[in-house]
Amino acid sequence: MSFAGDVKTELCRAPLSRRCCAQAEAYGVLLYCNTFTGAEARVVTESASFAQRLPVLFRKAFKLSFDRLPQGEGKQVFAVADPAKLAIIRQAFGADPKALALHLNFAVVEEACCRAAFLRGAFLAGGSVTDPRKGYHLELATSHHSVSREVLALMRELDQDPRSAQRKGNTVIYFKQSDQIEDFLTCVGAPVAAMEVMNAKLERDLRGKVNRRVNCDAANLDKTVEAAQTQIEAIRRLQASGQLDQDRLRLAIIRNTNALGEIYVSRAALDSIQERDKIQVCSEFMDVPFDGAGELCLFEARSEEVPRGRNREWKEEAKGHGRSGLYG
Ligand SMILES: [Zn+2]
Numbered sequence: 322m323s324f325a326g327d328v329k330t331e332l333c334r335a336p337l338s339r340r341c342c343a344q345a346e347a348y349g350v351l352l353y354c355n356t357f358t359g360a361e362a363r364v365v366t367e368s369a370s371f372a373q374r375l376p377v378l379f380r381k382a383f384k385l386s387f388d389r390l391p392q393g394e395g396k397q398v399f400a401v402a403d404p405a406k407l408a409i410i411r412q413a414f415g416a417d418p419k420a421l422a423l424h425l426n427f428a429v430v431e432e433a434c435c436r437a438a439f440l441r442g443a444f445l446a447g448g449s450v451t452d453p454r455k456g457y458h459l460e461l462a463t464s465h466h467s468v469s470r471e472v473l474a475l476m477r478e479l480d481q482d483p484r485s486a487q488r489k490g491n492t493v494i495y496f497k498q499s500d501q502i503e504d505f506l507t508c509v510g511a512p513v514a515a516m517e518v519m520n521a522k523l524e525r526d527l528r529g530k531v532n533r534r535v536n537c538d539a540a541n542l543d544k545t546v547e548a549a550q551t552q553i554e555a556i557r558r559l560q561a562s563g564q565l566d567q568d569r570l571r572l573a574i575i576r577n578t579n580a581l582g583e584i585y586v587s588r589a590a591l592d593s594i595q596e597r598d599k600i601q602v603c604s605e606f607m608d609v610p611f612d613g614a615g616e617l618c619l620f621e622a623r624s625e626e627v628p629r630g631r632n633r634e635w636k637e638e639a640k641g642h643g644r645s646g647l648y649g
């Protein structure tokens with residue numbers, strides 16, 4: 322079953338104990354159902370649970386039955402066309418039969434219990450919600466524009482902050498944020514569905530965070546490699562032209578291009594590099610035999626914070642290994 326179907330099934334488990342709430346829920350159904358005019362009330366649904374609840378709801382609310390009940394599979398159609406029955410329904414809501422537009426009678430939804438029941442009815446008849454693993458969207462759609470505007474006001478009173486839009490002759494009230502959808506579902510009596518939305522959000526956030534981190538690391542790695550290449554070329558040019566200013570070298574790193582991506586550093590520079598540049602240090606300088614096949618390059622330090630002493634220390638170390646010639 323779809324997530325929306327699951328939500329409706331959960332909503333239909335709400336007990337029908339109070340008459341006030343049954344009337345409020347039926348009111349929500351009528352204002353958000355397929356047709357509610359002076360001549361007919363018609364509710365069409367695909368939810369089997371709602372189809373089971375509807376006749377019970379109308380009996381509890383108005384003590385009347387539907388004139389038309391669903392036949393067979395597929396969409397379930399319920400209708401009341403008997404003028405006497407329609408008069409009873411209108412009377413329950415104080416609706417003016419001569420009025421052109423339907424309005425929400427706030428007296429019916431004065432109690433907190435009834436407000437939740439009203440919104441539940443509206444959602445059962447004219448609501449839908451997207452599977453939270455695919456996106457966040459919950460909406461209530463009705464063809465009665467004034468009703469939609471008034472329901473919007475009612476929801477704002479309940480600290481809900483939906484948006485409103487016109488769509489194909491309907492006015493739609495909708496939520497696009499997971500926490501708002503959670504609040505609405507909890508309010509109308511679907512806390513399990515609300516929890517599912519919450520879990521989907523957590524999962525998505527976590528996955529996003531992991532992906533971002535992985536992408537970020539990969540991008541950083543690419544950048545590091547790219548920067549290294551640029552630096553190598555720049556230093557090579559400087560060396561070739563004899564312009565290399567040794568005083569500006571705060572740290573020297575030997576790069577063996579035979580093992581691309583591996584950077585060898587002196588013991589003295591190891592700690593500061595690891596900490597500062599987050600460079601993966603593969604080996605110590607001393608442990609890397611230089612066979613002459615790889616290219617050796619100098620890197621200019623990227624940080625001013627490296628103490629000048631380190632540079633000399635490193636040079637001394639390199640000298641000891643017979644490589645001082647590299648630094649002029
Ligand atoms: Zn109530």
